[in-house]
Amino acid sequence: MSVEQDIREVALRAREASYELALATRASKDATLRAMADALLVRGEEVLAANAEDIVNAEESGTPANIIDRLRLTLERLEGMAQGLRDVAGLPDPVGEVVRGSTLANGLELRQVRVPFGVVGMIYEARPNVTADAAGICLKSGNAVLLRGSSSAKASNAAIVAVLRDAVVASGLPADAVQLVPGESRDSVKALMRARGLVDVLIPRGGAGLIRTVVEESIVPVIETGVGNVHVYVDKAADLEKALAIVLNSKTHRTSVCNSAESLLVHADIAEVFLPRVVAALQASGVTIHGDDAFCGFDGVEGATDEDWEREYLSLDIAAAVVPSLEHAVAHIRRWSSQHTEAIVTEDLAAARRFTAAVDAAAVMVNASTRFTDGGEFGFGAEIGISTQKLHARGPMGLQEMTSTKYVVTGDGQVR
Amino acid sequence: MSVEQDIREVALRAREASYELALATRASKDATLRAMADALLVRGEEVLAANAEDIVNAEESGTPANIIDRLRLTLERLEGMAQGLRDVAGLPDPVGEVVRGSTLANGLELRQVRVPFGVVGMIYEARPNVTADAAGICLKSGNAVLLRGSSSAKASNAAIVAVLRDAVVASGLPADAVQLVPGESRDSVKALMRARGLVDVLIPRGGAGLIRTVVEESIVPVIETGVGNVHVYVDKAADLEKALAIVLNSKTHRTSVCNSAESLLVHADIAEVFLPRVVAALQASGVTIHGDDAFCGFDGVEGATDEDWEREYLSLDIAAAVVPSLEHAVAHIRRWSSQHTEAIVTEDLAAARRFTAAVDAAAVMVNASTRFTDGGEFGFGAEIGISTQKLHARGPMGLQEMTSTKYVVTGDGQVR
Numbered sequence: 001m002s003v004e005q006d007i008r009e010v011a012l013r014a015r016e017a018s019y020e021l022a023l024a025t026r027a028s029k030d031a032t033l034r035a036m037a038d039a040l041l042v043r044g045e046e047v048l049a050a051n052a053e054d055i056v057n058a059e060e061s062g063t064p065a066n067i068i069d070r071l072r073l074t075l076e077r078l079e080g081m082a083q084g085l086r087d088v089a090g091l092p093d094p095v096g097e098v099v100r101g102s103t104l105a106n107g108l109e110l111r112q113v114r115v116p117f118g119v120v121g122m123i124y125e126a127r128p129n130v131t132a133d134a135a136g137i138c139l140k141s142g143n144a145v146l147l148r149g150s151s152s153a154k155a156s157n158a159a160i161v162a163v164l165r166d167a168v169v170a171s172g173l174p175a176d177a178v179q180l181v182p183g184e185s186r187d188s189v190k191a192l193m194r195a196r197g198l199v200d201v202l203i204p205r206g207g208a209g210l211i212r213t214v215v216e217e218s219i220v221p222v223i224e225t226g227v228g229n230v231h232v233y234v235d236k237a238a239d240l241e242k243a244l245a246i247v248l249n250s251k252t253h254r255t256s257v258c259n260s261a262e263s264l265l266v267h268a269d270i271a272e273v274f275l276p277r278v279v280a281a282l283q284a285s286g287v288t289i290h291g292d293d294a295f296c297g298f299d300g301v302e303g304a305t306d307e308d309w310e311r312e313y314l315s316l317d318i319a320a321a322v323v324p325s326l327e328h329a330v331a332h333i334r335r336w337s338s339q340h341t342e343a344i345v346t347e348d349l350a351a352a353r354r355f356t357a358a359v360d361a362a363a364v365m366v367n368a369s370t371r372f373t374d375g376g377e378f379g380f381g382a383e384i385g386i387s388t389q390k391l392h393a394r395g396p397m398g399l400q401e402m403t404s405t406k407y408v409v410t411g412d413g414q415v416r
Numbered sequence: 417m418s419v420e421q422d423i424r425e426v427a428l429r430a431r432e433a434s435y436e437l438a439l440a441t442r443a444s445k446d447a448t449l450r451a452m453a454d455a456l457l458v459r460g461e462e463v464l465a466a467n468a469e470d471i472v473n474a475e476e477s478g479t480p481a482n483i484i485d486r487l488r489l490t491l492e493r494l495e496g497m498a499q500g501l502r503d504v505a506g507l508p509d510p511v512g513e514v515v516r517g518s519t520l521a522n523g524l525e526l527r528q529v530r531v532p533f534g535v536v537g538m539i540y541e542a543r544p545n546v547t548a549d550a551a552g553i554c555l556k557s558g559n560a561v562l563l564r565g566s567s568s569a570k571a572s573n574a575a576i577v578a579v580l581r582d583a584v585v586a587s588g589l590p591a592d593a594v595q596l597v598p599g600e601s602r603d604s605v606k607a608l609m610r611a612r613g614l615v616d617v618l619i620p621r622g623g624a625g626l627i628r629t630v631v632e633e634s635i636v637p638v639i640e641t642g643v644g645n646v647h648v649y650v651d652k653a654a655d656l657e658k659a660l661a662i663v664l665n666s667k668t669h670r671t672s673v674c675n676s677a678e679s680l681l682v683h684a685d686i687a688e689v690f691l692p693r694v695v696a697a698l699q700a701s702g703v704t705i706h707g708d709d710a711f712c713g714f715d716g717v718e719g720a721t722d723e724d725w726e727r728e729y730l731s732l733d734i735a736a737a738v739v740p741s742l743e744h745a746v747a748h749i750r751r752w753s754s755q756h757t758e759a760i761v762t763e764d765l766a767a768a769r770r771f772t773a774a775v776d777a778a779a780v781m782v783n784a785s786t787r788f789t790d791g792g793e794f795g796f797g798a799e800i801g802i803s804t805q806k807l808h809a810r811g812p813m814g815l816q817e818m819t820s821t822k823y824v825v826t827g828d829g830q831v832r
Contacts, residue, residue, distance in 0.1 A: 019750075023773055102795060108784055110794060117806050118776065196632075200806050216612075219632045221807045242829035249831035334435075356824050357439055360534065368524055368827035377832075378526060378823070379518065390533050390616050390820035391637045392808035404806035407794070408772050411784035413658035415665035416793075 003183045007146075007191035010179050011198035014119045014144035017176035021142045022116050024173060026093035029140055032171035033089035036139075037082035039167040040132065040160070044078050050159035051128065058152055066256075070127045071153055081132040081160075084382070088136040091381045094399040095142045108411045114403040116142030117200040121181075121192045122384075123148045123214060125206030128156040135164050135178045137384050141402035144177050146199065148192060150206075151184035193218035200404075205385050208312070223393060223401075225385035228258035228340035229312050230370045233329040233355065234278075235346035236269035242367055243274065243345040244281055250343065250370040252285045256314050258386060259341050259373040263309065264320040265329045271322045287316045294322040309336045326351055330358045337361060340388050341373040362388055362395035419599045423562075423607035426595050427614035430535045430560035433592035437558045438532050440589060442509035445556055448587035449505035452555075453498035455583040456548065456576070460494050466575035467544065474568055482672075486542045487569055497548040497576075500798070504552040507797045510815040511558045525826045530819040532558030533616040537597075537608045538800075539564045539630060541622030544572040551580050551594045553800050557818035560593050562615065564608060566622075567600035609634035616820075621801050624728070639809060639817075641801035644674035644756035645728050646786045649745040649771065650694075651762035652685035658783055659690065659761040660697055666759065666786040668701045672730050674802060675757050675789040679725065680736040681745045687738045703732045710738040725752045742767055746774045753777060756804050757789040778804055778811035 021029075040047065051073040058068050094114050101111040120143045122134045131147055138145035149157040157180060165175045181188050192199060196219045203223050204214040215224050232250050234243045250261035266274055271294055279298045282289055289295055290304040301320075308319040309332070323329045333342055343365035344355040356364045363373040373395065375383025380398030387393040393401035437445075456463065467489040474484050510530050517527040536559045538550045547563055554561035565573040573596060581591045597604050608615060612635045619639050620630040631640050648666050650659045666677035682690055687710055695714045698705055705711055706720040717736075724735040725748070739745045749758055759781035760771040772780045779789040789812065791799025796814030803809040809817035 019774070022776070104793070104795060108788060112811075115776070216635045221805060223807070239829065245829060245831050253832050352826070358435070360438075360531070361822065363823040363825060366824070366826040367829055368825055369831040371832045372524060372825055372830070373823070377520070379520060389637060391639070394821050395528075395823045405810050406777065407779040407789070407811045408782070409779060409784055409788055410768070410782040413655065413661060413783055414788070415661050415785040416669050416787045 003187040004191045004194070006182045007188060007195055008198060010146060010181060011119060011195055013176040014146055014179060015198065017174040018116065018118045018144040020174050021139070021144055021177055022095070024142065028172065029093065030089040032168055032173050033085045033136055033140060035167040035171045036136065036164050037085040039163045040078055040082045043163045044075060047078060047156065047159045047163060048073055050155040053155040054153055063152065073128060073156060077129060081129050084133055085136040088140045088382045091140065091399055093140065094403050099405055106414050108409050108414055111408045112405050113408055114400070115406045117402065117404050119144050119146065119199050120402070121146045121148065121199045121202045121220065123189055123192065123202065123204045123210065125150045125210060128153045128160060130205065131157050131160045132164065134384060137382050137399065137402060139177055141399050143402060146179055146181050146192065148181040148188055154184060193220060196220050203385060223387050223397070224389040225387055226258045227312055227338045227388060228260070229263065229310065229336060229338040230259060230261045230341045231263045231265055231333050231337060232261045232343045232345065232370065233265040233333070234267060234270065234274060235326060235344055235348065235351050236267035237348035237351055238270065238345040239347055240270070240274055240277065244277060246343065246345055246367070246369050247278055248281055248285060251282065251287055251318050252316065253369070253371050255316055259370050261370050262311065262313050262318060263336070264318055265323050265332060266320070267326070268322050268324045282318065287318055290317060290319045292321040295320045312338070326354060330355065333359055338388060340386070341365065341370045343368065343370050362386065419603040420607045420610070422598045423604060423611055424614060426562060426597060427535060427611055429592040430562055430595055431614065433590040434532065434534045434560040436590050437555070437560055437593055438511070440558065444588065445509065446505040448555060448584055448589050449501045449552055451583040451587045452552065452580050453501040455579045456494055456498045459579045460491060463494060463572065463575045463579060464489055466571040469571040470569055479568065483542060487544065489544060489572060493545060497545050500549055501552040504556045504798045507556065507815055509556065510819050515821055522830050523827065524830055527824045528821050529824055530816070531822045533818065533820050535560050535562065535615050536818070537562045537564065537615045537618045537636065539605055539608065539618065539620045539626065541566045541626060542569060544569045544576060546621065547573050547576045548580065550800060553798050553815065553818060555593055557815050559818060562595055562597050562608065564597040564604055570600060609636060612636050619801060639801070639803050639813070640805040642674045642756070642804055643728055643754045644676070645679065645726065645752060645754040646675060646677045646757045647679045647681060647749050647753060648677045648759045648761065648786065649681040649749070650683060650686065650690060651742060651760055651764060651767050652683035653764035653767055654686065654761040655763055656686070656690055656693065660693060662759065662761055662783070662785050663694055664697055664701060667698065667703055667734050668732065669785070669787050671732055675786050677786050678727065678729050678734060679752070680734055681739050681748060682736070683742070684738050684740045698734065703734055706733060706735045708737040711736045728754070742770060746771065749775055754804060756802065757781065757786045759784065759786050778802065
């Protein structure tokens with residue numbers, strides 16, 4: 001049977017399951033989520049054994065150590081996955097929430113109600129914990145999920161999904177609420193991208209290449225996640241202590257994530273005082289600065305090219321420039337930003353207002369680290385990714401963002 | 417210069433204009449909308465002369481009379497367009513609305529604020545009034561718009577856009593807030609669909625063929641509008657007087673629109689009483705019934721095939737079947753529906769609850785005509801189309817649906 005037929009079959013089973021899930025009560029979904037968490041721990045050895053297989057294969061094929069680290073499961077990480085499922089159980093049910101409502105002039109009662117999408121496809125790389133996270137968030141939001149993980153995590157994902165499906169069935173919901181997509185080749189991704197009408201939404205999570213492919217080739221609606229070319233602009237009216245802390249934290253707190261800073265812009269009026277301090281502090285933390293002429297006056301700073309302004313380093317590197325005004329900072333950001341997160345450090349209210357209004361991004365920070373663009377930090381309790389598109393969801397996506405809406409209109413015989 | 421370069425240029429000008437529009441106050445936008453309305457009437461003869469050109473061309477090329485009617489502008493239609501712009505001026509500004517907000521544990525103030533998309537591309541057919549409607553709705557929601565009308569309305573659209581742009585400039589906003597897309601061939605549509613990063617959202621309005629092409633080929637995010645295979649289900653607990661009125665109104669009030677009914681399902685328990693009445697009433701209104709065996713027992717009813725269950729007639733035709741239960745009605749709708757609008761007629765609360773929960777559509781009507789799925793009827797005051805997709809917007813789209821959001825996070829030096 002072709003991969004396309006395989007995908008069609010799992011998608012149709014997911015659709016059937018989605019009908020039941022859409023009607024499941026919060027109580028039933030929460031009990032299921034807790035059963036899923038318990039099962040992951042009770043059957044932890046099974047999952048860890050499968051994971052060990054993936055690790056051996058990865059080591060044999062010469063996978064880099066940092067990727068192997070992302071792939072590795074431990075008892076602690078399993079406990080984290082279980083806790084994540086319990087946390088989702090504790091969150092309010094987005095399904096059924098009335099978004100708006102009114103009674104029309106003719107007496108019709110209009111309600112816009114949150115409903116699940118139906119069938120969600122997740123295409124993701126490396127980390128097997130995403131398997132449990134995505135299953136939990138989709139189940140709570142009433143969606144059946146098709147999980148297409150990377151082939152490097154094949155055994156781990158299969159074990160996790162087997163455990164979760166058993167728990168779903170034991171709790172009285174349909175097993176096909178959670179399915180692994182068959183096929184390891186690119187063909188299964190292609191088939192998912194063509195499955196319009198069978199799959200309601202595709203969410204790619206992973207490297208820039210994967211995301212670009214899905215965004216450009218899918219005819220199933222896509223929520224784009226993640227690339228962050230994130231800027232910190234230090235205004236002339238900045239508190240320099242705050243600025244230093246925010247630049248350092250944004251760049252060095254965790255370099256491999258999309259909300260870490262990749263570019264620094266400093267207002268010319270404070271360059272003389274601030275540049276020596278920020279260069280020294282960044283270099284002391286092991287950061288390589290790719291700077292414009294002003295920054296290149298300091299030892300160890302490398303010259304920046306357009307590639308540096310454009311790049312998401314995801315490493316201990318930062319591009320840095322001095323700008324003559326806030327407007328120039330805005331223009332630089334408009335040209336190079338990936339519209340994920342942008343920050344200004346300033347004590348000047350007018351500058352803060354101007355920056356937040358003029359900069360077009362999922363999140364704009366005033367006097368705060370860019371690392372706060374995160375579902376957990378925003379208090380959403382769960383996050384399926386950070387949307388960098390403007391349609392449907394923008395920024396960290398929690399349970400609400402995993403729903404659509406339906407208008408329910410109730411009358412007693414009204415006609416036009 | 418290639419069409420692709422043309423589109424790139426207009427899109428870049430639209431982007432520049434969008435920066436100003438995003439910051440324009442409601443007062444300035446409303447004054448502009450009223451100036452646009454005034455200008456359409458003051459320069460009405462100019463627009464009508466251009467429209468006469470289009471009409472002559474259409475007649476010479478043998479365009480069907482109903483298409484020519486859609487194309488034709490009159491003083492009355494111009495007044496309608498002007499009134500539409502004034503109505504939009506009277507609506508609240510969606511930009512700046514705080515969708516949610518809270519203060520986080522660390523003192524950060526989090527606000528999710530509505531912002532314009534930026535640049536919106538409209539691809540539409542025939543009716544030149546869409547040109548003014550779309551320009552008004554986009555301007556009010558702070559978006560620059562690229563208008564790609566049909567070549568049959570070329571002169572009319574050019575005249576309308578010239579008038580509107582003059583009014584925009586006279587009001588102090590950038591002319592490029594409203595632009596006509598150059599090029600009449602399919603090439604300009606193709607170039608728009610490839611303009612990812614330059615155009616933020618594409619909205620196709622028109623026939624099923626156009627919409628399918630845009631949805632399948634565009635790499636710019638799309639909001640799908642409009643195909644409606646709309647069902648009315650008459651439950652065994654229906655009030656038959658209401659049912660008759662709703663079926664007739666849903667089918668015959670206006671046949672050419674997406675919210676008109678295309679299929680009728682009747683519960684078997686009431687078939688004996690209801691079928692003679694509904695067949696007679698539909699036929700008296702000139703409706704041809706494409707029925708299952710039960711309906712085929714009546715004179716003049718034609719046998720229905722799968723094509724009938726699937727079709728959006730947009731004419732005085734209706735597919736009709738008797739179903740043994742509400743669950744069978746739901747199953748039929750799940751199989752054939754385009755998820756636009758579905759209706760149940762029933763006095764039974766449990767049946768109404770079951771139907772509204774189980775049927776997945778943009779709008780579900782209980783004891784009301786399907787013709788109510790409409791931005792004007794819903795009280796939105798303006799409508800850019802009816803979304804039949806689940807991402808971003810579902811159902812009638814008003815001003816709010818023409819916006820994205822941005823998180824603004826304000827602190828005093830918070831780091832992680």
